[in-house]
Amino acid sequence: MVVGGEGDEIERNFQAKVRLEPRNREEAAQRISIAFRAPQENFTIRDFELGKVLGVGSHSKVVRAKKKGSEHVYALKIMDKDFIIKENKVTCVKLERIVLDQLDHPGIVGLYFTFQDARCLYMALESCEGGELFDLISKRGRLSEIEARFYTAEVVEALEYLHGLGLIHCDIRPENLLLTADGHIKIADFGCVRPDKDSRITVPLNLLSENTQAFTGRTAYAPPEIQNSSPASPGNDLWALGCTLYHMLAGASPFKDAFELLVFQRIISRGINIPEYFSDEASDLIDKLLDIDPSRRLGAGPDGYLALKLHPFFKGIDWHNLRQGSVRKLAMEFIANKNNEPYNSTQNGSHQQSSFDRSSGSTSSSETHPHLSSLSSIDSFDSKWRDFLEPGESILMTSKLKKFRKLKSKKVQLILTDKPRLISVNANKLMEKKIVWSDNPNSINVQVVNSSHFKITTPTKVMSFEDAKQRAWQWKKTVEGLQKP
Numbered sequence: 001m002v003v004g005g006e007g008d009e010i011e012r013n014f015q016a017k018v019r020l021e022p023r024n025r026e027e028a029a030q031r032i033s034i035a036f037r038a039p040q041e042n043f044t045i046r047d048f049e050l051g052k053v054l055g056v057g058s059h060s061k062v063v064r065a066k067k068k069g070s071e072h073v074y075a076l077k078i079m080d081k082d083f084i085i086k087e088n089k090v091t092c093v094k095l096e097r098i099v100l101d102q103l104d105h106p107g108i109v110g111l112y113f114t115f116q117d118a119r120c121l122y123m124a125l126e127s128c129e130g131g132e133l134f135d136l137i138s139k140r141g142r143l144s145e146i147e148a149r150f151y152t153a154e155v156v157e158a159l160e161y162l163h164g165l166g167l168i169h170c171d172i173r174p175e176n177l178l179l180t181a182d183g184h185i186k187i188a189d190f191g192c193v194r195p196d197k198d199s200r201i202t203v204p205l206n207l208l209s210e211n212t213q214a215f216t217g218r219t220a221y222a223p224p225e226i227q228n229s230s231p232a233s234p235g236n237d238l239w240a241l242g243c244t245l246y247h248m249l250a251g252a253s254p255f256k257d258a259f260e261l262l263v264f265q266r267i268i269s270r271g272i273n274i275p276e277y278f279s280d281e282a283s284d285l286i287d288k289l290l291d292i293d294p295s296r297r298l299g300a301g302p303d304g305y306l307a308l309k310l311h312p313f314f315k316g317i318d319w320h321n322l323r324q325g326s327v328r329k330l331a332m333e334f335i336a337n338k339n340n341e342p343y344n345s346t347q348n349g350s351h352q353q354s355s356f357d358r359s360s361g362s363t364s365s366s367e368t369h370p371h372l373s374s375l376s377s378i379d380s381f382d383s384k385w386r387d388f389l390e391p392g393e394s395i396l397m398t399s400k401l402k403k404f405r406k407l408k409s410k411k412v413q414l415i416l417t418d419k420p421r422l423i424s425v426n427a428n429k430l431m432e433k434k435i436v437w438s439d440n441p442n443s444i445n446v447q448v449v450n451s452s453h454f455k456i457t458t459p460t461k462v463m464s465f466e467d468a469k470q471r472a473w474q475w476k477k478t479v480e481g482l483q484k485p
């Protein structure tokens with residue numbers, strides 16, 4: 001844990017920003033009614049044995065963590081306070097905490113408790129051991145219609161619950177749909193959530209007024225109405241559900257183009273290609289979910305979710321026993337493969353613990369970039385890439401990317417470390433190429449073409465990458481964050 005000087009300052013700064021101070025009587029009255037179910041504990045990170053990194057978001061790292069002295073395993077979402085303040089994410093973090101605390105549905109990731117130290121906020125979430133639906137689709141190319149039907153039905157059921165409470169998720173996409181160990185889907189990442197005006201969920205009024213923006217999810221899943229800044233509505237999630245179903249069946253989102261602006265133009269003009277192998281039922285459901293008019297999307301009309309659940313695509317789905325039903329065999333195989341990766345070995349655990357020590361005491365190079373240091377210190381990324389690191393070096397960010405050269409592309413693993421070093425590893429041959437680092441943005445810089453595409457320019461070459469997880473801006477920010485002013 002960070003103590004003294006810098007740590008105290010971060011803490012004070014954060015407390016000032018996160019205080020849920022009532023601004024008037026109405027807010028004060030409402031505040032009294034917000035008593036957290038998931039308690040704020042006095043734990044420290046040392047109370048946990050840390051396992052593998054389950055995922056990395058734009059402002060968090062999620063790590064498998066076992067509470068010492070118990071058998072309880074959590075997905076610990078770790079957020080660097082300073083980074084959250086800098087990135088203006090305080091409202092998102094507070095909303096996610098407050099909203100998740102009030103939800104209770106098997107299709108939604110549960111929150112057990114939270115705690116904090118001088119540098120980080122921690123949310124102990126129900127651990128979804130099967131990983132992202134996105135990775136399952138990527139690994140398999142695309143899903144069968146039987147699988148897509150099952151997963152879509154589970155998302156429909158969870159959305160019905162959310163919309164019934166007057167909540168709009170606003171970021172439904174395959175990266176935020178997680179698989180449990182037994183292959184069921186849970187919706188995660190409530191950082192973009194919007195309560196509608198009649199919501200039964202209690203949210204402090206000051207948070208709502210700070211959070212006036214409509215849909216804020218990723219462009220590829222954004223509904224056309226966001227161009228009119230329409231307030232969030234259940235139709236937003238139903239549009240994203242249509243895109244997600246398409247993604248499962250085709251292996252890619254329906255609206256793809258080289259530039260964000262062009263993606264959005266496609267969305268507005270509804271420029272979708274439905275592959276021939278989609279069944280009539282799937283094509284029809286996608287068509288009805290991707291209606292330009294949000295109120296006409298299936299599920300948003302007067303018959304609500306009944307109309308959606310009765311669509312012929314869902315023929316054979318037993319809505320009452322969905323979560324008791326058997327899980328697709330291939331998904332189970334995928335999960336079994338994932339679980340073969342070492343994610344809780346003693347070596348891993350002790351290594352990470354000492355990494356935390358390092359981030360709090362010594363002067364590793366990431367210490368000069370405090371917003372990155374505490375997150376980077378958890379470096380149990382896929383052990384395969386550790387072979388490319390020098391002793392004591394930690395991975396700050398890594399993605400599986402397509403690297404373009406002329407008209408060809410190849411798969412590479414791009415790794416950014418806290419040295420800092422940028423390494424591109426040929427994913428098939430496992431051969432590395434170093435990209436010469438410079439603290440001078442004129443010598444090395446990242447240009448974002450759109451959320452999926454970015455270029456790294458060095459004095460001798462320009463390298464073009466595609467990140468299917470749309471982390472182009474994250475790459476740019478992380479590289480720039482490491483370049484000394």
Ligand SMILES: Nc1ncnc2c1ncn2[C@@H]1O[C@H](COP(=O)(O)OP(=O)(O)OP(=O)(O)O)[C@@H](O)[C@H]1O
Nearest residue numbers: 054055056057058059060062075125126127128189
């Ligand atoms: N409960 C969980 N169990 C397993 N993995 C999880 C869990 N929650 C999150 N993850 C993994 O961590 C990743 C990041 O989490 P999350 O999306 O909540 O972070 P974030 O910082 O809010 O990101 P962003 O808004 O950029 O998506 C997820 O995409 C997923 O891979």
